[in-house]
Amino acid sequence: MNKIVMASLFAAGLAVVAWVGWGFVGSSSLALVMTVVIGGVYVLGAYELVQFRATTASLTTALAVNPAEPLADLDGWLVRLVPSLRSPVRQRIEGERVALPGPALTPYLVGLLVMLGMLGTFLGMVITFKGAMFALETSSSLESIRSALAAPIQGLGLSFGTSIAGVAASAILGLLSAMSRRERLEAARLLDARVPALFRPFSAAHRRDEMLLAFKTQAQAMPLIAERLQDLMQGLERRNDQLNQHLLAQQQEFHREAASAYTHLASSVGASLQESLETNALRAGDAIRQVVEQAMAAMTQEAQHSHERLRETTDVQLQALTAQWEGTAHRVADTWTTALHSYTRTQGGLVEQLGGALQSVTKAFDERSNFLVASLRELGVQSHATQLAFDQQRLDGWIRSMETMASALSAEWQRAGAQTAAQQQGVCQALEATTAQITERMTEQVTRAIGGAAALMDQSDALLRTRIETEAQWVHTQGQRMDELTAVWRTELNSLRDAEAVRGQAAVDRLDTLQAAVAQHLAMLGSALEAPLTRLLKTAADVPQAAAVVITQLSEEMTRLSERDNVALVERTAMMAQLGTLLNSVSEAAIQQRAAVETLAGSAVQALEHAGQQFGRVLREQAGAVGDVAVHVAASAVELASLGESFSRGVDLFSGSNEKLMESMQSIEQAIGQSMSRSDEQLAYYVAQAREVIDLSISAQQGIVEDLRRLHGSEGSVGRPAMASLGGDA
Structure with a gap:
C-alpha cells in the first residue's frame, strides 16, 4: 500500500x-x-x-x-x-x-x-x-x-x-x-x-547472564574440587595400602615357592644319591656273598687234608686279603670323601646331608668288611683242626683258588668302584650343570628385574622431583605475590589513613581557627561597643539580643559541624578497621591456602617416597614380582598425572580467586575514594556555610555599628568626641 x-x-x-x-x-x-x-x-x-x-x-x-x-x-x-x-x-x-x-x-x-x-x-x-x-x-x-x-x-x-x-x-x-x-x-x-x-x-543481557552463570558454576565447582582432591588423597592412600599388601603377598608367595623348589631339589638329589648308593652296595654285597660262598665251600672240602699247612698260609693270605680289602675300602672312602668335598664346594647347602650319607655308607661298608674279616677269622680258627689233614694235599689247589678268588675279587671291586665313581661323577656333573643353569637364570632374571626397577625408580624419582620443584616454585611465587599484595595494600591503607587523619586534623584546626577568629572578632566588637551600648541601652535594647541570637546560632552551627566531623572520622575509622580486618582475613586465607598446598605436597612427597623406598626394597628382595610392580607403577604414574591436573585446576581456581579479590579491592578503593571526595565536598560545604555565617554576622555587626553611628550623630555635641574616639577604635 x-x-x-x-x-x-x-x-x-x-x-x-x-x-x-x-x-x-x-x-x-x-x-x-x-x-x-x-x-x-x-x-x-x-x-x-x-x-x-x-x-x-x-x-x-x-x-x-x-x-x-x-x-x-x-x-x-x-x-x-x-x-x-x-x-x-x-x-x-x-x-x-x-x-x-x-x-x-x-x-x-x-x-x-x-x-x-x-x-x-x-x-x-x-x-x-x-x-x-x-x-x-x-x-x-x-x-x-x-x-x-x-x-x-x-x-x-x-x-x-x-x-x-x-x-x-x-x-x-x-x-x-x-x-x-x-x-x-x-x-x-x-x-x-x-x-x-x-x-x-x-545481546549484552545474554552475555551478562552467561557471565553470572559462569560465576555461579565456578562458585559451585569449588566445593566439588575440594571433595575431589580429598577423594584423590584417600584414593592414593588406598592405592598405597593395596600396593603394600600386594607386595607383601608376592614376597610371601616367592618365599614359599623358593622354599618348595629348594626342598624338592634337595629331596630329589638325596633320593638319587641314596638310590645310587643302595644299588652299588647291593651289587657289591651280592658279588662278595657269591665269592665267600664259593670260598667257604672250597675251604670246607679242602679243610680235612691241609689243616696245618693252610693255617699259616691262611693267616698270610688273610692278612694280605685284609690289607687289600682295607686299602680298597680306604680308596673307596677317599673317593667318596673327595666327591663329597667337591659337591660341598659347588652346592654348599647339601654338604652336610651328602657328607652324612657318604659317611654312613662308608661306616656301614667298613663295618661289613670288618664283620666279614672277623667271620673269616672265626671260620679259619674253627676249621683249623679239620683242615690240618688236608692241608698238605690241598695247599696247591687252595693257593690257586685263592689267587683266582683274589683276582676275581679285585676285578669285581674295581668294576664296582668304577661304576660307583662313574655314577657319582655323573650325579655331581648333573647337579653342577643344574645348579649352574638355575644360578645363571636367576642371575639374569634378577639383573633384568633390578635394571627395569632401577629405570622405573629413576623415572619415578625424576617425575617426583620435577613435580616437587614445580609445586615448590608455584607456592613460592604465590607466596611472594600475596606478600607483595599485602604489603602494597598495607602501605596504601596506611597512607590513606594518615592522609585522612591529616585532613581531619586540618579541618578541625581550620574550624578551631575560624572559631577563635570569630570569638576574637566578637570580643573586640563587644569591647568597642561596651560604652556606647551602655549609653544607648534603652534606645538599642534589641541589638544585644540579635547579637546573642547570632552568636548562639554560630555556636550551634559550629557544634553541629564538629559533631558531623567527629561522626565522619568515626565512620572512616570503622571503615579502616573493616579494611584492616579484611586484609587480615585475606592474609590468613592466603596463609591457610599456602599451608594446605604445602601440606598436600608434603604428604604426597612422603607417601611417594615411602612407596618408592618400599618398592625399591621389595624389588631388590623379590625379582619375581617385577611385572605386577610395573603395572602398579604405571597406575601410580597415571594417578600422579591426574594429581598434576588437579593441582593445575587448583592453581587456575586460586588465580581466579586472586583476580576476584583484586577486583573487590579495587571496588573498595573506589568506594574509599568516593567517600573521601564526598567528605571533602561536605567539608567544603561546611566551610562555605561557616564563611556565610561569619559574613552575615560581620554584616549584621556593621549594620549595628552604622546604626549606632547615626544615633550618636543625632545626639548633642557632648557625645561627639566619645563617638569619634569609638569610631577611631573601630
Whole structure:
C-alpha cells in the first residue's frame, strides 16, 4: 500500500513540475531551465529515497523470518542486509543504542528545491523589472508606456511558476522522506522486538547472564574440587595400602615357592644319591656273598687234608686279603670323601646331608668288611683242626683258588668302584650343570628385574622431583605475590589513613581557627561597643539580643559541624578497621591456602617416597614380582598425572580467586575514594556555610555599628568626641 501511495505522490510532484515547465516552453527560456533543474533535483531525491526504502525492505525481509529457536550465526544473518546497515544493526543487537542511518541528501534537496524556485522567481523579476525600466525610459506617451509594460507584467506572472514548481517538489519530496523514515522507524522497532527472542545469544543481557552463570558454576565447582582432591588423597592412600599388601603377598608367595623348589631339589638329589648308593652296595654285597660262598665251600672240602699247612698260609693270605680289602675300602672312602668335598664346594647347602650319607655308607661298608674279616677269622680258627689233614694235599689247589678268588675279587671291586665313581661323577656333573643353569637364570632374571626397577625408580624419582620443584616454585611465587599484595595494600591503607587523619586534623584546626577568629572578632566588637551600648541601652535594647541570637546560632552551627566531623572520622575509622580486618582475613586465607598446598605436597612427597623406598626394597628382595610392580607403577604414574591436573585446576581456581579479590579491592578503593571526595565536598560545604555565617554576622555587626553611628550623630555635641574616639577604635 505504501508503495502505491509513494508512487502516486512522486508522479503528482513530477506532473506539477512538468506542467510548470510546459508553460515556460517558448515564452521564457530561463524559467524553463530553472524548472528542468528543479525536476532533476526532485528526481535525484526520489532516487535516493527509493534506495533508502530498498535498504529498509531488506531489513524488514530479514526480520520477517521467525525461527523456533534463536539464531546461532549472526554473521550469516547479517549477510542478507545491505552493507550500510550491517554495522548499525550489529551494534543495536549487541545492546548499544545506535540509530539506523537515514537519507543523506534528501533533507538538503528539500531545502534546495525551495531555494531553486525562489532563485528562478528572482531572476524572472530582475529581467521583468529591467524590461519595464527600459520601456519607461524609451516611451514618452501613456499609451506607449502601457503597451511597453504589458509584456513584462505578463512575464512577471510566469516567473512565479518556478517558485510553484520548487515548493511543490519540495513538499512532495519531504512527504516521501517522512514516509520513508517512518518505515525505517517501524523496521527499527521490529528489530528491537526481535532482539530478546531471535538475537538473544548475541545481546549484552545474554552475555551478562552467561557471565553470572559462569560465576555461579565456578562458585559451585569449588566445593566439588575440594571433595575431589580429598577423594584423590584417600584414593592414593588406598592405592598405597593395596600396593603394600600386594607386595607383601608376592614376597610371601616367592618365599614359599623358593622354599618348595629348594626342598624338592634337595629331596630329589638325596633320593638319587641314596638310590645310587643302595644299588652299588647291593651289587657289591651280592658279588662278595657269591665269592665267600664259593670260598667257604672250597675251604670246607679242602679243610680235612691241609689243616696245618693252610693255617699259616691262611693267616698270610688273610692278612694280605685284609690289607687289600682295607686299602680298597680306604680308596673307596677317599673317593667318596673327595666327591663329597667337591659337591660341598659347588652346592654348599647339601654338604652336610651328602657328607652324612657318604659317611654312613662308608661306616656301614667298613663295618661289613670288618664283620666279614672277623667271620673269616672265626671260620679259619674253627676249621683249623679239620683242615690240618688236608692241608698238605690241598695247599696247591687252595693257593690257586685263592689267587683266582683274589683276582676275581679285585676285578669285581674295581668294576664296582668304577661304576660307583662313574655314577657319582655323573650325579655331581648333573647337579653342577643344574645348579649352574638355575644360578645363571636367576642371575639374569634378577639383573633384568633390578635394571627395569632401577629405570622405573629413576623415572619415578625424576617425575617426583620435577613435580616437587614445580609445586615448590608455584607456592613460592604465590607466596611472594600475596606478600607483595599485602604489603602494597598495607602501605596504601596506611597512607590513606594518615592522609585522612591529616585532613581531619586540618579541618578541625581550620574550624578551631575560624572559631577563635570569630570569638576574637566578637570580643573586640563587644569591647568597642561596651560604652556606647551602655549609653544607648534603652534606645538599642534589641541589638544585644540579635547579637546573642547570632552568636548562639554560630555556636550551634559550629557544634553541629564538629559533631558531623567527629561522626565522619568515626565512620572512616570503622571503615579502616573493616579494611584492616579484611586484609587480615585475606592474609590468613592466603596463609591457610599456602599451608594446605604445602601440606598436600608434603604428604604426597612422603607417601611417594615411602612407596618408592618400599618398592625399591621389595624389588631388590623379590625379582619375581617385577611385572605386577610395573603395572602398579604405571597406575601410580597415571594417578600422579591426574594429581598434576588437579593441582593445575587448583592453581587456575586460586588465580581466579586472586583476580576476584583484586577486583573487590579495587571496588573498595573506589568506594574509599568516593567517600573521601564526598567528605571533602561536605567539608567544603561546611566551610562555605561557616564563611556565610561569619559574613552575615560581620554584616549584621556593621549594620549595628552604622546604626549606632547615626544615633550618636543625632545626639548633642557632648557625645561627639566619645563617638569619634569609638569610631577611631573601630
